Amino acid sequence: MQQKTISIEQREKAGKGVSRKLRAVGRVPGVVYGKGIEPVAVSVDAKELAAAIVGEGGRNNLISLQGGGSLNGNTVIVADLQKAPLKGTFISVDFHKINMDEKVRVHVPVALIGTALGAKEGGMLELVMHSLDLECLPSQIPEHVEVDVTNLAIGHAIHVGELVLAAGVKALDDPKATIVSVHGKTKEEVTVEEG
Secondary structure, three states: OOEEEEEEEEOOOOOHHHHHHHHHOOEEEEEEEEOOEEEEEEEEEHHHHHHHHOOOOHHHOEEEEEEOHHHOOOEEEEEEEEEOOOOOOEEEEEEEEOOOOOOEEEEEEEEEEOOOHHHHOOOEEEEOOOEEEEEEOHHHOOOOEEEEOOOOOOOOEEEHHHOOOOOOOEEOOOOOOEEEEEEOOOHHHHHHHHO
16 A cells, blocks of 8 residues: 655644635645554645545555654644535544554445355345455555455355455454345245246
8 A cells, every 4th residue: 555645734723714715715624643642733724535445455555644743744634524514514633643663543345346146146246344444564455455356146244254364354343244135035945936
């Protein structure tokens, strides 16, 4: 996963009024926190933030900080991002400072691969979990978790515990949790009912 760079500025003042003024000039109020540092109030350019989290890794992109005094050169990931529900503009962002040698917890989207056998037979494919919680080193954060549904028949499901993840990547969700399933009746069952 590629590392992006974002310029930050430390800010002295906090509160609704200050945050509103920052947003009015295209900046997003935020905070940087992590192991070994006190939380630091910062602001970032809204366009730079959007560019840093768009693309393959999304919010899990590794971001290198520029500026911000003692924060310069640190690597972070977006821990929390709040957006205005109607406008979609950024309200605030929390950055989690990470150490490249320590495991992190991330939320990664699920990508279905193939066409389910059960769907070809008239069943309905249901994606239950759109994302998974993983633990891994920052350099091992996947863009998404691929789940091959090609051989998934009607009445069957794929569970978290059945996934084969890369070495060093661990799923934190319940191993019995259903990721995807196929519901419905097979063609044979429909034929018997009609007859």
